[in-house]
Amino acid sequence: MASSTTVRKEVEIVKGHRLDYQLYKYLLQYFSEGELERFFESIRKPPSRYYVRVNTLRVSPEELMRSLRERSIDVYPDEYLPEALWFPVKGPNRVPSARKYVLADKRAAESVYVGANLYIPGVVRMDEEVRKGDEVNVIAPNGEVMAFGISEVDSDEIRSTRRGIAVKTLVSVYEMPKVREMREYEQGLFYDQSLPAQWVGRVIDPRPNEVIVDMNAAPGGKTSHIIQLSEGKAVVHAFDRSEGKVRELIEVLSRLGMDGLYRVEVRDTRYLDVDRPDLVNSVDKVLIDPPCTDMGVRPRLFDVKTMDLVISMSNYQRQFIKVAWKLLKPGGVLVYSTCTIPPLENEDNIAYAESLGFEVVNISVPNASGGLISKYRDSVVRFYPHIHDTPGFFIAKLRKPDQRRQ
Ligand code: SAH
Numbered sequence: 001m002a003s004s005t006t007v008r009k010e011v012e013i014v015k016g017h018r019l020d021y022q023l024y025k026y027l028l029q030y031f032s033e034g035e036l037e038r039f040f041e042s043i044r045k046p047p048s049r050y051y052v053r054v055n056t057l058r059v060s061p062e063e064l065m066r067s068l069r070e071r072s073i074d075v076y077p078d079e080y081l082p083e084a085l086w087f088p089v090k091g092p093n094r095v096p097s098a099r100k101y102v103l104a105d106k107r108a109a110e111s112v113y114v115g116a117n118l119y120i121p122g123v124v125r126m127d128e129e130v131r132k133g134d135e136v137n138v139i140a141p142n143g144e145v146m147a148f149g150i151s152e153v154d155s156d157e158i159r160s161t162r163r164g165i166a167v168k169t170l171v172s173v174y175e176m177p178k179v180r181e182m183r184e185y186e187q188g189l190f191y192d193q194s195l196p197a198q199w200v201g202r203v204i205d206p207r208p209n210e211v212i213v214d215m216n217a218a219p220g221g222k223t224s225h226i227i228q229l230s231e232g233k234a235v236v237h238a239f240d241r242s243e244g245k246v247r248e249l250i251e252v253l254s255r256l257g258m259d260g261l262y263r264v265e266v267r268d269t270r271y272l273d274v275d276r277p278d279l280v281n282s283v284d285k286v287l288i289d290p291p292c293t294d295m296g297v298r299p300r301l302f303d304v305k306t307m308d309l310v311i312s313m314s315n316y317q318r319q320f321i322k323v324a325w326k327l328l329k330p331g332g333v334l335v336y337s338t339c340t341i342p343p344l345e346n347e348d349n350i351a352y353a354e355s356l357g358f359e360v361v362n363i364s365v366p367n368a369s370g371g372l373i374s375k376y377r378d379s380v381v382r383f384y385p386h387i388h389d390t391p392g393f394f395i396a397k398l399r400k401p402d403q404r405r406q
Contacts, residue, residue, distance in 0.1 A: 014040040016142055016302030023307040023342075030343060030372050035386070039341070042385040046114050046299045049086035049389070050176045052190040053198050053221075055256050056083055057228050059189045067184065073177070080366045083228075084198050085190070089114070091174035096148045098135040100127040102167055109140035110299060112147045115175040118167040123158055126166075130155040138167055142302045147172035174299070188256040193221045196383040196393030199365050200289070200337045201225030203381075203397055208233030210284040213327055215269040215320050218245030220252040222289055222337075227253070227261050236262040237279070239269045270319040273326040285333045286324040290317045292338040292345050296392020298385055314344040318352050325356050331402040334358060337395045346394040347373040350380060358398040365395070
């Protein structure tokens with residue numbers, strides 16, 4: 001009798017990080033075993049610098065740095081990107097043991113790991129004995145200790161309460177600055193954004209009066225950078241499929257003082273050419289920052305990825321590229337970025353864009369690598385966690401050829 005259950009063979013690269021066998025074999029075509037290990041080992045930790053982008057529409061980097069330093073906050077300018085500032089991340093710390101524990105979900109655990117408090121919605125289970133004021137350890141779903149802290153609630157309260165702090169974190173494995181609690185954050189003087197993500201804005205190089213479409217805009221990190229680099233003078237169209245995330249984008253951009261400097265719509269941009277025929281052939285620049293397998297996101301303590309997921313993401317991403325071709329004017333520019341590693345979602349999608357008629361525009365960024373496939377070694381940009389101490393990232397720039405030259 002044939003069995004109906006399929007055995008999924010998985011390989012654990014480092015503690016907590018598993019790939020199905022197909023994806024493992026696939027990645028071994030590009031990375032050595034040792035390099036894959038170093039890659040996933042670094043994914044488990046945050047980068048040693050926590051980056052923010054200064055909102056230069058409101059304040060200069062020097063001024064913001066001065067006011068933070070006046071309050072003894074450790075902050076430094078990036079060596080290359082003028083609007084980028086960074087705070088040192090501390091750790092790993094030795095986390096004291098407590099007798100009682102609180103189990104957090106994966107997302108909450110990963111924030112507690114870098115110093116956040118544990119909020120009630122992130123609690124999966126609490127030791128029955130826990131009373132308000134008790135010392136506790138916050139544990140991740142894989143059993144790892146994230147932090148030591150003080151419970152702010154009794155265990156029997158937890159089911160009836162929806163919001164608020166469950167555990168106040170005192171010692172976590174890593175400590176990132178709590179930038180969202182700084183008054184300059186509330187005042188919209190900066191946005192927390194990784195260094196590679198900030199380079200995307202620079203690669204787009206937005207200019208006043210350009211029509212720019214951001215096809216995957218929420219929560220607005222790159223949209224707001226585009227607005228700020230064009231001094232609010234570009235015609236920026238932000239689209240995202242998720243209504244909730246679009247609400248978040250509107251809030252973020254409002255905090256940054258950018259109300260009225262862009263247009264936003266909830267749209268599945270795979271059909272933008274049909275839904276917004278007015279944009280066809282009339283856009284100067286398009287940004288595609290699509291959903292991806294997220295393999296470069298840090299810190300991530302545990303994860304499973306499969307080849308099927310990589311393949312379906314790659315196909316999904318190509319649908320945006322096809323529409324971008326239709327939206328762009330001849331001579332228009334496409335910037336494509338992801339926070340993941342497989343060439344299928346990166347260089348291979350650039351090859352797909354070329355098959356539609358796009359031409360690659362060579363780019364380079366300081367302290368980053370070139371493409372993983374020899375054809376793109378000097379034309380696209382990659383950041384590697386284990387080499388550049390950043391999230392894993394990919395950036396490419398393409399141009400729709402000018403008709404005169406066709
Ligand atoms: N560019 C953003 C991050 C984008 S993350 C920033 O810098 O802040 C990817 C986004 O793609 C998600 O917000 C997701 O909602 C959106 N997305 C996924 N499928 C989409 C689709 N078919 N059309 C439009 N947006 C989509």
